[in-house]
Amino acid sequence: MTSDPGLQPTVHELDVCLRAPVTVLSARDGAVHGQGAEGVFCGDVRALSVVEVTVAGRRPDGIGGGSTGTGTSRHVAVLRGLGDPGPDPTIRLETVRRLADDGLGETLRLVSSAADPLEAEVVLTLATDLATVEEVKSGQVRPLVAPDGEGWAGRGVVVAVPGLETVGEHGRLSWTVVVPPRGAVEVDWSVRVVDPGGVTAAPRTASSWSTPRVTCDDSRLAPLVEQSLEDLAGLRMATTTEPEDVFAAAGAPWYLTLFGRDSLWTARLLLPLGTGLAAGTLRTLAARQGTRRDDATGEEPGKILHEIRRPPVAEEGVTPFLPPVYFGTVDATPLWVCLLHDAWRWGLDPAVVTELLDPLERALEWLAADADPDGDGFLEYLDRTGTGLANQGWKDSHDSVRFADGRIAEGPIALCEAQAYAHEAALGGAALLDAFGRPGADRWRSWAADLRERFRGAFWVGDDEGRYPAIALDGAKAPVDAPASNMGHLLGTGLLDGEESAAVAARLGSPAMDSGFGLRTMATTAGGYGPLTYHCGSVWPHDTAIAMTGLAREGHAAQAGSLARGLLAAGESFDRRMPELFAGDAATEVRRALAYPASCRPQAWSAAASVAVLTAVIGLRPDVPAGRLEVAPLRPAPLGAVRVEGLRIGSDEVTVAVSATGEVSVEGWSGELVTG
Structure with a gap:
């Protein structure tokens, strides 16, 4: 080299x-x-x-x-x-x-x-x-x-x-x-x-999650989970100011620090192994929640940050790419709320939830205030400085939001998944406010219902293959219509009805989107597609895992199963150490997935994708506060029989086994069990 x-x-x-x-x-x-x-x-x-x-x-x-x-x-x-x-x-x-x-x-x-x-x-x-x-x-x-x-x-x-x-x-x-x-x-x-x-340091405490014992007919799953958890152990971090609160750094070598959305998604995908990582991530980010408006850093009251870095040393000619504490993200704030809600459902200590209710209310207020600067009811972003990130969703490269003909959209940008996260956050936040005796739940349920209707009227587009949600609205409120993986993040958030969900599932399962190694970030039919573009045709394991999880939750077993098998094939391609992203070439054209040369490896949310495969195929849906666990596995079983020991649901250590024909067995759960 x-x-x-x-x-x-x-x-x-x-x-x-x-x-x-x-x-x-x-x-x-x-x-x-x-x-x-x-x-x-x-x-x-x-x-x-x-x-x-x-x-x-x-x-x-x-x-x-x-x-x-x-x-x-x-x-x-x-x-x-x-x-x-x-x-x-x-x-x-x-x-x-x-x-x-x-x-x-x-x-x-x-x-x-x-x-x-x-x-x-x-x-x-x-x-x-x-x-x-x-x-x-x-x-x-x-x-x-x-x-x-x-x-x-x-x-x-x-x-x-x-x-x-x-x-x-x-x-x-x-x-x-x-x-x-x-x-x-x-x-x-x-x-x-x-x-x-x-600003970051090694954690003082031992591992924040359990290590499950996995047995599966598909021999690729257990070693992928084992390697992924080893990689995640290497990415455990704390800040120098909150040394007891552990989070997952985004990835090595480029992003070995606290990242809002990356650390939140990683903790969310790892909830079946315990709520400790979620608690540390939530507290670390809440300690840095925005309190004022600052265009240079993107800070706003209630907003959750994008990343932190070591402050630069004053040297002539040395200018950092971004401020050391940077808030240029449209999605970290609703994702923070979603993680708090989901962690509560998985058994997060009510005392920790209570501690975070004030930051929760501030985050919800941001959704309806600074997140919507023009008052049209959608979350949107625009870098006002010209020196920050032009795109502030998870696809944060400058050219990631494109029309079907390849044109790059101009801001302000309202991403489809940001609306979905906000909808889910409003409903989850309302549930928390009700459960902990705080006022305002009805307001946020009404806000979510209004957002759902506005979205239906503004984002849906169509082509020869049918209707689908646009990746975004541009600054002129025109739908940005390249078929993209962003639509997969809408599933499971409550934003779509059954017919809309089926349309998204069909699009995600098409050969233009499903590469056989995972979900392409953009369809091969789009004008901006390229298999080695950062966000316009490559495959990101976490993106695939999010779509797979939503597909499984909404009953689209065939598409979810295909993505699960694709992730296992990708893991095998990279010796089970999942990279940040890789090329979008089809599995019918290459035996092993091709590397994206500058990709982080390991990357936290990519490693967490293996746990998402477990969650999706066995269909775990807990509600610890209600004393209820639903297990609704994918049928037909995409990976054959699966048995997972050492899951953490509340205070219980749980074993779930699903046969190749879909029969469910659960051990160790002390509450009501519902099998679907």
């Missing part, structure tokens, strides 16, 4: 070792060569951009290895030309990497099968540019920073390496070792990063 200044570096071929806030992106041999996105990152800063080993002046040749668990990896390389003569390598280097809360430690182990001892100098070369993640992502090239004593200092951080020697712009550690015949020798080194300006 080579670097190309000015282009976003590719990451799909890199090895990723992750334990937030520390990430190591290395070549397959474990080395960091100073190219592209390679590096040891701590939070938003690249602490080391070069980590290379030589033995007796020779570079090792990698032969395999990679992640061995959350925050650990092992790589094996051979040292040809050392040891016994002949074609077979007899000296190998094993690199065992262990990430810590603020850095890493490594053991370099030389192993010999040679007949004679080997005396050699082991040299570790280190360097850093102290680049920010934004700079790395944009392809900027920064000069190396010269070491200062046993490490580096600059841009507000200190990178400490005990025993480091300075050699020009590089640092060096060296050891003279003797490897005995058919024996081994080890050396250790470590790096620690001190970043007083950091």
Whole structure:
């Protein structure tokens, strides 16, 4: 892999070792060569951009290895030309990497099968540019920073390496070792990063969810869930100001921080494994809920933020892409309300819900006030600064909202899924207000009913295949009519009636939308379609999971089952570590899904998609406050028989088994059981 200044570096071929806030992106041999996105990152800063080993002046040749668990990896390389003569390598280097809360430690182990001892100098070369993640992502090239004593200092951080020697712009550690015949020798080194300006940190508590035991006729499901939960464990994070509240960072390497919609969706999809992650996510975001109006940051009273970043260090010529605390999102606020409601239904402690009722009311007020600046009854957005995100839904690239002929829509933009989230939030918020003795529930139910009717009159369009909801309304209130996956987010929100739901299901199940590896973000029939566009034809696992969940909830088993099988095929394509997104090429044309080269991997909501598959196929619908659990599996069973042990529903640990013919068995649930 080579670097190309000015282009976003590719990451799909890199090895990723992750334990937030520390990430190591290395070549397959474990080395960091100073190219592209390679590096040891701590939070938003690249602490080391070069980590290379030589033995007796020779570079090792990698032969395999990679992640061995959350925050650990092992790589094996051979040292040809050392040891016994002949074609077979007899000296190998094993690199065992262990990430810590603020850095890493490594053991370099030389192993010999040679007949004679080997005396050699082991040299570790280190360097850093102290680049920010934004700079790395944009392809900027920064000069190396010269070491200062046993490490580096600059841009507000200190990178400490005990025993480091300075050699020009590089640092060096060296050891003279003797490897005995058919024996081994080890050396250790470590790096620690001190970043007083950091806003995120490693969590203080253990895992926020249960680890289910999955048995399935489709052998792809259980290992996908296992790897996904390992990836999610690496993405667990807290803020420095609320260290006890854990959330899932969006993804590595580009988005290893708190993101409103990403963290909310991840917690929502993981509710079958417990409400702890939901509670931490809700509280962390509520602590930063908007209180004033600020065009520069997008903040508004009651609004939930988009993302937080490390504040930039004042340097000439360095300008962050977005403010460190940025609110440019139209959907995080209703999604916050939806998560609070769903977590309550899954058994979130009523004391936690009570604590969040004031932020709930402020979030609901935002829906009817600042979210609708022109008063037409729809949520919409417009970046007033010209420096923020042009699009502020989950498809936040500049060209994601297009007409069927390929034209890019001009704002203000009212996204279809934002209306659906708001409708669901209003109903869920009303249910919470009633349940906890707060006034105002009737107002929000009426507001939701009005929104439903307005949506029906404004968003529906048609083509030769039938009617479907437009992706958005543009600034002139014209429907933006490219068939897009956004319509899948309307299912299960109560916004659609039965006939409308069936029309959406038919469109999502068409060959133009269902790639066989998941749902395309835009139909192949649209003028803006491209299989490797970020939001106009690629496949995003979380997007597929949301649509699949809605399809299952509304009884469209065939389409839901097809998307579930597609996600399993995609997982198999990427060794069960789900990327942020991948190419939209059809499974009938390629055996394995094709990578999107700059995709985060792992990505939190992509990893959570595997749990969504479980929820959809067995049809879990709890109402813990009412003491009721409904299990309505997909029929016919798209993955065959499924058994899941270790689900958390309220205070119960529940086992659900569904046979290949749809018979349901539930163990451990203490309330009323309804099977559908």
